[in-house]
Amino acid sequence: MTVTAPDRLDDALAALRDDPSSTVLAGGTDLMVEVNYGSRRPEDVLSLRRVTELRRWRVEPRPGGGDEVVLGATVTYTDLLAPDLAALLPALAQAARTVGSPQIRNTGTIGGNLVTGSPAGDTLPVLAALDATVELASASGRRALPLHDFLIGPKRTARRPDELVVAVRVPVATGPREFLKIGVRNAMVIAVASCALVIDRPRRTLACALGAVGPTPVRDHDAEMWATTRLDWDRAGAPHPSVAEGFARRMAAASRPIDDHRATAAYRRHAVEVMARRALERAWRAA
Amino acid sequence: MTDLRSPPIRGGPAGGRVGDSPVRPDGTPKVQGRFAFASDLHAEGMLWGRTLRSPHPHARIAGLDAGPALALPGVSCVVTAADVPGSATYGLISTDQPVFAGDVVRYVGEPVAAVAADHPETARRALAAIAVDYEPLTPLVDADAAPGAEPIHPEGNVIRRIELVHGDPAATGDVVVEGTYEVGMQDQAFLGPESGLAVPDGDGGVDLWVATQWLHEDRDQVAACLGLAPEQVRLHLGGVGGAFGGREDVSMQVHACLLALASGRPVKMSYLRDESFVGHVHRHPARMRYRHHATWQGDLVKVEAEVVLDGGAYASSSSAVVANAARFACGPYRVPNAAVDATVVRTNNPPCGAMRGFGAVQVCFAHESQMDRLAARLGLDPVELRLRNALGPGDMLPTGQVVTGTAPVAECIRAAVAHPLPPPAGSGLLERPGGAGRTDDPGRTRRGVGVAVGFKNLLYSEGFDDSSEARVRLAAGVATVTCAVAEVGQGFVTIAGQIARTVLGCDAVVVEPAATTTVGSAGSSSASRQTWMSGGAVLRAARLVADQVRSALARRLGVAPESLVLTDDGRIVGGELDVTVAEAAGDEPVEASAVHHHRPTTALDARGQGEPDVSYVFAAHRAVVDVDPDLGLVRVVQVTTGQDVGKMLHPTQVLGQIEGGIAQGVGLAVMEEIVVEGGLVRNPSFTDYLIPTVADMPAVLATCIEQPEPDAPFGAKGAGEPPTISSTAAVVAAIRAATGVDVTRVPVHPWDLV
């Protein structure tokens, strides 16, 4: 086993081109658990620790108007909690705050959350609700994939072995953004279910994604459209209860939860309904 | 009565008599990271041992081939059942557990072989190379079905059954309430993994540094399995990273010694967390059916209880745990008539045994749930009902034993509920149900308050002749205490010094490392017994030293020894003379040993009657919870307690036991459970076996009831177990009050409440 730790992205991509079997190490919070417990024995490791350009973020205008934040792949959860970034991406900060512990948040990266692709990955529903785009690079070029094309199954992504996730582009929404997560402990807890919701009043759009209740984040455009057409966009205050209820019911119906040792499927479906309703009511009040 | 809300911080390494709160003598190395825990030890030329464990809950072993493992570079040796030279089995009470499974495995995780290699990773690969041919058998995983099922062990499927009958079994009350309750499998979840270092002595014997609760018992079990004389097996206490009952049983001890003797080299074994979860016993899961009879006025008439504990594959301390469950099934109340049928059975689930509270925790959840049910039926306040029936000194328990010591049950209840209730939760995320997950809707939060009372015995019971030995040496003003107590974090090393200082009037105390080579057995660091038993031994030995010093001083002064008086604070006084024992001793060493026994107890007879206990300890808890009724998420806001402590020898350490014990009780109430499906543990990790973090812990307010126990040294009762016994039941009562949901199982899951 060798450990390669280049300083420059180009060198990292070249290393991956030369040895696509390399295991990419970002924060290590997923990989090292598997290594410590003997379930994974990487041959060659490509560490991204020194590739400082992957740790940066910037704001760019979007082609269709508005801004997006380009988050380098090794931006950590703690970075997402910093006030300037949290102001741009509040729901992502809310999700980051629920990840693991301070130690994990200091180490774990947004790129790692994407590449691990766990159904319970805390940032994934937020990225899904915001229609984020994943940027991949290899020595031979770059490509961008919408999140739902990048996440193709539980712990399965569209990344090719010679590619690195280098960034994720996250649109800056103008309205309220909410993230809710169920765990039975106040720290270091894997999501039983989670919910991200974004409301854009000027554009009169609503987006909602559920986490840990399907192989990948669950969106239901019909449910979103159902609510969008029934919400009274000209009025402030609480949404009509029938709209909030109907929307939540539709989101719950769209979920595909499983029974496991962390929760029952029935509870997950129920919890999603409560969270979707609360997220909508909370966001609408703030909108 | 002493309030511990603002405990004093006093004393220094040299200070601290009984009743003070001096700092721990091992505190400095522990905060520096220099304290040597068992998992920190290394020896020259050391190998790493690992254990091969069964993936099946029940299977016949048709064959085992270690050849491929031995062929790997770096692998020194492999040992299996065929390599155990002495007793093939071991156990705390019944020796029914194989060192390595021979022809059959009975639980997932049962050891089958062990290897020693030059690196943990080499050892791991060697395990993977051992070929075992298993023929799976149908596992028995339902405790209720165990008594009638095909025996899965030569000793049968019923480990012990106690049918306790007291008073008139035909008695009936005006009011009858019934309930069925369940307790899930809790883990001790000590942080320091099972670890030890075995070093062969080149002469057929072995030294073992190990994290354990009872060195001499381990020594005897290990020696029997190795086929060696006890003197050839020398155990030394490695630093112990918590215990809580989980280190009473042998884990890696025999395996490491076998590997060390086979390889001729030191062998270290240290479990990873997933192995730890199958490497020690757990708290018994329980199913309990109860029927309480009472008068219209609320006086208990009769308690009927049927308790089934799942002991898992091997007996461990199950027979003592079920005896506790039977004896304490009715709660700390006056119960004139009782019929308790308590059984612990064998299954192909993980073995269960000792954990803090030891059988009293499970039945407390049931009897306290019943008391709330009864209060509701009678229209009585739950606190009033408990006070009305509270046990007191001179009362008779369902075993027929009369409480001869202190029993401040009513005082505990009153103290627990006298603390102020907490204000409504603030807006901070961590103050809300759901926490940082931001799920809370403040308008929906429901607050609930619940109360529970619990008790258990102190020390060993049922006729066991328990003892502890200590030696005290006074030389040049320094007292040296030698005692084989396993310091597991409870702070005996502090207490030992306080006792020596108090009796000898000295400042400097050295507590020698615990080992089987220097002194006789101190007994187990369990059953809330070390302050009493080993504290008693240190007290006796120190008093013998003081007496020798007094006699020598009297000789030097040419006066009668009786003319010099030993005071309670370590001075010798007579006429003009007033010196400390240490001063009077001069430089000539004075040494004495003593063995402390508690008063004898008796076995239970066929009807569960007898004088099985030495003493009892009580506590009451009041819990306040906020619940999100739509999501079933619970925030435990506050737990207050009144605890019977006898006398506090070290108030800060008592408070530490109370807060720590409540944390484990809160954990069992709302999050802690080993999930077992078909004999397989589904959550053997700290990722999925959740214990409370600091962000989950409620505020704790404690009042200690000080009524010195007549028989106990300094009047002190052990403080470790009571906080864990009734705190769980109090939290669940509060959840019921908040939600109106009739919860009958712990831990309470969110889906139980929605």
Add this chain to the structure above:
Amino acid sequence: MTLTTGGAAPAGPAPSYELSVNGVDRRVEGAHAGDSLLHVLRDRLGLPGAKNACEQGECGSCSVLVDGVLVCACLELAEAAVGCAITTVEGLAPAGGEPGDAALAGDVLTDVQQAMVEAGGVQCGFCTPGFVVAIHDLLDRDPDPDPLAVREALAGNLCRCTGYGRILAAVDQVVRVRGRGTTGERA
């Protein structure tokens, strides 16, 4: 038989590299390629202060600082930490001291260590070094955290003995004493 904490390397092909630990460059020989920083600290470099309670980032007992950032040593691939400044509990210096100069030398404690001992924040002690490092990290960033911030910052460190009460008391003690030292009149 003399026992030590920290041991010799097993035989076998393995990488060799240098780590900067507590201000000292340490050569790591014979480590296994996949070894975590935790394993290397404990078993190659004789620094057992970081503890091995879970080795999956769920307990905080192995908390160390890497380039000044609080992390779990068990989740750091040791060889990937080459070039980083690693500080373990053994290298925490009392106020005014340099990393590594005092704590190893004797009984000189940092204020956090002192408070943990005095307040009763130590029982079995297995979580203690991790807590000490995490409390230092917290109070260096935020000298006067509110109680909920303390709980959130320390939620990655499990303790099974204390129920956290005396550990929180220790944090309070340090905040009070440090506050007095700088302003002289803190509430």
